[in-house]
Amino acid sequence: MNFTKIDDIQAFLAVAEDESFTKAAAKLGITPSALSHRMKSLEERLGLRLLTRTTRNVSPTEAGERLITSLSPLFEMINQEVEALGELRDKPSGTIRISCTDDQIELCLRPKLAQFLENFPDVTIELYVDYGFTNVVTDRFDAGIRLGESINQDMIALPVGPDIRLVVVGSPNYFNQHGEPKTPYELPEHSCIDIRHRPEGSVYAWEFEKDGKEFTVKGKGHIVFNSIIHVLNAAVDGIGLGFVPEELARPYLNDGRLKSILTDWTPYFPGFHLYYPNRRQSSPAFLAFVEAFKHKRNP
Secondary structure (H helix, E strand, C coil): CCHHHHHHHHHHHHHHHHCCHHHHHHHHCCCHHHHHHHHHHHHHHHCCCCEEECCCCEEECHHHHHHHHHHHHHHHHHHHHHHHHHHHCCCCCEEEEEEECHHHHHHHHHHHHHHHHHHCCCEEEEEEECCCCCCCCCCCCCEEEEEHHHCCCCEEEEECCCCECEEEEECHHHHHHHCCCCCHHHHHHCCEEEECCCCCCCCCCEEEEECCEEEEECCCCCEEECCHHHHHHHHHCCCCEEEEEHHHHHHHHHCCCCEEECHHHCCCECCEEEEEECCCCCCHHHHHHHHHHCCCCCC
């Protein structure tokens, strides 16, 4: 395939991504009419229709979708290798895409973000908040953050925070009105603020442990979120009891707006880890990110 045809494939991928000749043309630095002509020429050479055009939008055909699936990863690999040439420069640069959750940002990333961006002004960090356990490989993220126990063995995993535990919290007003459960078995009698990580998933059951015995409990929740930050806020507002990372609730525990209970039923466990494929070609920017955000345990 000659370079002209490679350019045409890249142009097709740009149109398919933006679903617009106008937007793709602006990105490629050519006119929409020139881009349309190039796509027609490509389709004629292939003998296949790659794009369905209407007055409102552009979308790939079945053949176009097949071309996107097979070629997009290859061009992504080319882009990664080109970015990896940054090793020859003094300063790391480029974009780092991380899949994570609100609490992971607050607890593991936010405390170090300002200093990192000051140290590496040519690096852009894109944080995508998602509780749906995104596949970082197929969705082309550089890395993701999860609890250590939920990471596949074929991934490199590095801690980005200390061991953590989840605790049951409630506002003083809630406890004044409804009383304080003395064991997890009393939680079904209370209004519990639930979280559902994915639309098709089940509501998360609260996990406890005592004397080596692990068990789960579900309360009678009347509100469900998919973000732990909103669970915490609802607990502060007195809506019910929340089950949240202790350190995330720390400011509210310290100033008395929340109280933690049943703490002897919630032991610590391995905290959040940054994970990425072991076959990944790491750019200087990503290596700098890993070094800056990995958790360093006290001796």
